[in-house]
Structure formats: structure tokens, C-alpha cells
Amino acid sequence: KxxxxxxxxxxxxxxxxxxxxxxxxxxxxxxxxxxxxxxxKASSERSFSTLRRLKTYLRNSTGEESLNGLALLNVHRDIDVSIEEIITAMSKAPRKINLIL
Structure with a gap:
């Protein structure tokens, strides 16, 4: 040097x-x-902006867990998600309500 x-x-x-x-x-x-x-720090600011818009729109119609999931999906929308993996995971999870026919 x-x-x-x-x-x-x-x-x-x-x-x-x-x-x-x-x-x-x-x-x-x-x-x-x-x-x-x-x-x-544009990506973090974009995430907060997206979360604020999403919370305003969905606050009254969804629960906190659903809101967090939707926010993560929106922020990380560039990640490819397999529909089959989602169906498999949801089929293994217990239902929140029991449907009576």
C-alpha cells in the first residue's frame, strides 16, 4: 500500500x-x-408504506394473523410460491370452524 x-x-x-x-x-x-x-433504505420504507396501505384497507375485515400474512405476501411478492405446497399445508391444518351440513 x-x-x-x-x-x-x-x-x-x-x-x-x-x-x-x-x-x-x-x-x-x-x-x-x-x-x-x-x-x-428504500426497500424498508417501501415495506412500511405497503403495510400501512394494507392495514388501512383490511383492518376491519381480517384478523391480525391474516393481516400479517397478507402483508408478508405483498412485501415478498417476488418469491415464487408453489400452489401445491400451500394446499398441502392448509389441508394438514385444523379448521377454525366445523361445517355442519
Whole structure:
């Protein structure tokens, strides 16, 4: 590594490259951790916004457990879910009401 005076790093990765691991081991570790941190918090804000809209719409018509499940489905809608797995899981669960014919 080299010591350059008067040169400012333009990116976070430049700072990691300029930091001498032997002289500043703890700072170097912190900088490496900083390179993998997310730059924005948009996904968490989007989740809270979605949850707020969903709660407003469904608050009076569903229970808390159903509301949480719907919120998770909406936030994680990019995950593929197998219909067969859902049917199998629901068929094994006990019914909340007994249907009398």
C-alpha cells in the first residue's frame, strides 16, 4: 500500500484501498464492512408504506394473523410460491370452524 498526501478518495472503495491493513487493522475491517452496507433504505420504507396501505384497507375485515400474512405476501411478492405446497399445508391444518351440513 502507498501513502499519498493531498489525494482524496472519490469512492468508498478508494478509501478501502488507501487504508493500510497493517497500520490500521480495525479501521480496515470497518471500511470493508461499509462496502457491503446498502446505500439506501428504500426497500424498508417501501415495506412500511405497503403495510400501512394494507392495514388501512383490511383492518376491519381480517384478523391480525391474516393481516400479517397478507402483508408478508405483498412485501415478498417476488418469491415464487408453489400452489401445491400451500394446499398441502392448509389441508394438514385444523379448521377454525366445523361445517355442519
Amino acid at each position: 502507498r501513502v499519498v498526501s493531498g489525494v482524496r478518495a472519490k469512492t468508498f472503495l478508494d478509501t478501502v484501498n488507501f487504508c493500510d491493513q497493517n497500520l490500521f487493522p480495525n479501521i480496515h475491517i470497518l471500511l470493508k464492512i461499509g462496502t457491503v452496507l446498502p446505500v439506501s
